[in-house]
Amino acid sequence: MNGREDKELADLLRASIAGDERSYAVFLDRTARLVRAYARRKILQGGVDPEDIVQETLLAIHLKRHTWLPDAAVLPWVYAIARFKLIDAFRRRGRHVEIEIAEIEETWAQPEAETVSDRDIGRVLDSLAPGQRSVVAAIAVEGCSIADTARKFGMKETAVRVALHRGLAAIARRFGRE
Known part of the structure; x- marks a missing residue:
């Protein structure tokens, strides 16, 4: 924390509380940069967007600027608000960590x-x-539909379904996968 920076921000906040809109815009811009850097340092595993922390902190500062004591340092007050907003964000996220599939897909074992x-x-x-x-070969090997197979062999679709089911069941029995 820089004492000079804290004094400048305190002067800007005092002026903004007194009604100086330009000072308030400069204060918010400089504070946003500080909070952004703070949030990026604290967020190591992802799952929380630093920009969300910046926006929530700036909103809280705006709503609670009347609680800041004009004689006190401003940076500890700002960082305390940012810290609580960061804690709230981690609580909302819970214990779930979001990872992009593309980041880890190479590490997955490929099925043989x-x-x-x-x-x-x-x-x-x-x-x-x-x-x-003939029915199993037409449907399972050649990729024909039930209707196409029925037309091909002059059968009813129901008969094709029965023959397919019985053929697959016989294969399953033969290879022990009933």
Whole structure:
């Protein structure tokens, strides 16, 4: 804390309380810079925006400027208000820390992709009854819709759904995933 700076700010605040709007604008501008630097030093992990602290502090100073004692130093009063606004912001945030996904996505383990060869797919499909095999292959392998598969094989959509369900259930039973 600089004694000269404190005296200048105190003079500006006294003049502003007396009605000097220009002094008040200079006081708020200089105070905003000091509070911004203070908030940035205190906010280490994020989750609280320093500009929010600046705005809340300036608003509190404006509303409570009549409580400042003209004979007292102004900077301790300003920093006390900023400190309480910072504490309030941390309380509102709670214990939750917000982190951008882009900042940590490289550290996440990537799931291992299970690759299934055409031979494996053929072996699984060969274990099915012919009707189920054609329906499961059309929908699961070729990506056809239920309606397209029904038209392709001359079946009703309900029959396609039943064949698909039974075929997938048979595959699950065969590979122990019921």
